[in-house]
Amino acid sequence: MVINIRTVYLKIGDYPLLKEMNNQKAMENDKGRIVGVSAGLYSVEQNNKTVYARSRGVFRQKGIKPVVGDYVELNYEENTQPVIWDIQERKNYIIRPPLANIDLAVLVVSSCEPKPNALILDKLAAIFESKGIETIFVFTKIDRADAEVFKEIYEGVGYKTFSVNNTTGDGAERVAAYLRGKTSALIGNTGVGKSSLMNYIAPEVSHKTSEISKKLGRGKHTTREVRLYKIGENTYTADTPGFSTVEIGRYGAIPSSELAESFREFSDYLGGCRFKDCAHIKEDGCLLRAAAEEGKISRSRYDSYCKLFAQAVNEENNRFK
Numbered sequence: 059m060v061i062n063i064r065t066v067y068l069k070i071g072d073y074p075l076l077k078e079m080n081n082q083k084a085m086e087n088d089k090g091r092i093v094g095v096s097a098g099l100y101s102v103e104q105n106n107k108t109v110y111a112r113s114r115g116v117f118r119q120k121g122i123k124p125v126v127g128d129y130v131e132l133n134y135e136e137n138t139q140p141v142i143w144d145i146q147e148r149k150n151y152i153i154r155p156p157l158a159n160i161d162l163a164v165l166v167v168s169s170c171e172p173k174p175n176a177l178i179l180d181k182l183a184a185i186f187e188s189k190g191i192e193t194i195f196v197f198t199k200i201d202r203a204d205a206e207v208f209k210e211i212y213e214g215v216g217y218k219t220f221s222v223n224n225t226t227g228d229g230a231e232r233v234a235a236y237l238r239g240k241t242s243a244l245i246g247n248t249g250v251g252k253s254s255l256m257n258y259i260a261p262e263v264s265h266k267t268s269e270i271s272k273k274l275g276r277g278k279h280t281t282r283e284v285r286l287y288k289i290g291e292n293t294y295t296a297d298t299p300g301f302s303t304v305e306i307g308r309y310g311a312i313p314s315s316e317l318a319e320s321f322r323e324f325s326d327y328l329g330g331c332r333f334k335d336c337a338h339i340k341e342d343g344c345l346l347r348a349a350a351e352e353g354k355i356s357r358s359r360y361d362s363y364c365k366l367f368a369q370a371v372n373e374e375n376n377r378f379k
């Protein structure tokens with residue numbers, strides 16, 4: 059027997075609601091927010107209800123893809139499924155996971171297994187910095203090892219940091235409080251404790267996801283698709299699929315010429331180097347390199363900058379060949 063996944067989704071969701079709304083001819087256009095997508099069917103949150111919609115045909119023809127986090131306008135036509143008719147201009151957009159209109163990137167970092175990787179953290183922080191998205195660091199597994207070295211680096215740069223023990227929930231409430239009123243995304247390697255933290259931030263949501271997994275015939279719930287959960291008034295959060303180190307490139311690249319600006323603490327030193335086009339790597343009279351050598355900026359952050367700069371130049375050379 060062939061099971062149509064779309065049908066399954068409708069049945070476990072708000073199918074009666076969908077029918078009811080389609081019968082209300084008066085409701086021609088309606089605003090909502092995309093909170094999930096599966097097999098081309100979008101879950102759209104409207105006044106604490108979820109409706110299921112398809113993308114407008116003309117969007118598909120033009121290659122415009124609505125993504126999770128988009129604010130959209132729906133069009134209800136008689137006896138058909140609602141259609142995403144218009145997409146509000148995005149405040150920001152990240153490629154992987156595809157998410158729009160994010161206020162806060164929550165970098166979830168485990169203090170051990172897997173160990174923190176400064177290069178990855180600095181790359182992610184730089185990407186969000188360049189997109190104007192606030193970043194916070196949440197260190198997990200502090201019952202097993204402390205993350206003080208990393209905490210110091212990122213607090214020193216001005217990032218807000220938190221520590222949680224997901225085995226007891228210690229520290230999770232402070233994180234939850236910080237998310238209120240924002241759209242946030244938990245981001246980090248597989249196994250760092252994103253889903254565990256989510257259990258404290260939104261216990262009712264975690265329960266619901268496992269129910270859905272059961273009905274879809276999946277075993278244990280794994281985070282496959284990105285999904286925004288409404289966890290309070292004006293508060294949405296996404297538990298994103300974990301990434302492997304290789305996949306990190308897909309978060310998007312920062313051009314080499316803009317990289318230094320994406321390291322927030324570098325700004326004090328930019329513009330004063332001997333050469334106007336200083337790359338801040340080996341040049342004589344480079345204020346940034348001098349600051350790193352004198353310990354005024356973190357060695358670890360400067361090293362990440364140098365590596366990311368080399369990577370960016372490499373990619374740019376390959377692209378123009």
Ligand SMILES: Nc1nc2c(ncn2[C@@H]2O[C@H](COP(=O)(O)OP(=O)(O)O)[C@@H](O)[C@H]2O)c(=O)[nH]1
Pocket residue numbers: 198199200201202222223224225246247248249250251252253254255300
């Ligand atoms: N000891 C300890 N284990 C944790 C902590 N947070 C998560 N874990 C464990 O680490 C593993 C991965 O956690 P999970 O939340 O699935 O990570 P995700 O892949 O980022 O969603 C699980 O076995 C969790 O029980 C923590 O704070 N302390």
Ligand SMILES: [Mg+2]
Pocket residue numbers: 252253254280281297300
């Ligand atoms: Mg997970």
Ligand SMILES: [Zn+2]
Pocket residue numbers: 331336337338339341343344345346347
């Ligand atoms: Zn320089």
